[in-house]
Amino acid sequence: MMVRRTELEGVLLFEPTPHRDTRGFFSRTFDAAVAESVGLQPATFRQDSQSRSHRGVVRGLHGRQGCGEGKLVRCSFGAVHDIVVDARPQSPTFGRWIALRLDDRDMVHVYIPPGFLHGFQALSEVADVCYRIDREHDPAADVAVRYDDAVLGIRWPLEVMDVSARDRKAGSWSDFCELLSTPAA
Known part of the structure; x- marks a missing residue:
């Protein structure tokens, strides 16, 4: 398993080497030693979750x-267009985002540290996304x-077919920046 850094500080890509043959494939989906080699503390992961999207x-x-x-985060079935937004006010890349393709072919995982926003769009008929979180x-x-904030300008590759009520009601990037500058009560 190889690890590659991205242009957003702390966001890492874990690239496994699937072993394929006539039966299908075998691949490591997590390796604590590899995670530790790039400064992550695998023992801090607390919960695994999975979503299915059309x-x-x-x-x-x-x-x-x-x-x-x-x-x-990894896509265990299908393919997604994954978005990571730097939401750390002190970061030189604050407000910048990257787009990644996560799929069940290359099996790349993305590590997203605290202080980022995350979203994705399902590209395949069905896409399962697995999350391993540290809280x-x-x-x-x-x-x-x-998801369609004009300031961020994220380009989704497909027509947006559905979003949750919560995501439709979400505030803008400007609202979020205002929230960051407001001291907690």
């Missing part, structure tokens, strides 16, 4: 307030920015 569905852009949330989910700490 072609054109967009989920996100989601993040966590407070300490944030680190997560290792227990606390709905009170959830933050969201609209």
Whole structure:
């Protein structure tokens, strides 16, 4: 398994080497030693979750307030257009985003450290996305920015077919930036 850094500090791509033959494939989906070699603490991962989405569905852009949330994300079935937005106010890449293709062919995983927003669009008829997170989910700490925010200008490759009510009601990037500058009560 190889690890590659991205243009966003702390966002890492884990690239496994699937072994394929006539039966199918075998691949490592996690390796604590590899994670440790790039400074992650695998023992801190607390929860695994999975979502299933249909072609054109967009989920996100989601993040966590407070300490944030680190997560290792992979597409275990199908393909997604994955988006990671730097939401760390002190970062030189604050407000920049990257797009990645995660799929069940290359099996690349993306590690997203605390302080980022994350979302994706299902490219295949069905896409399963697995998340390994380092905090227990606390709905009170959830933050969201609209998937179609004009300031961020994220380009989704397919027509957006469906989003959750929560994501439709999410605030803008400007609202989010205002939230960041408001001291906690």
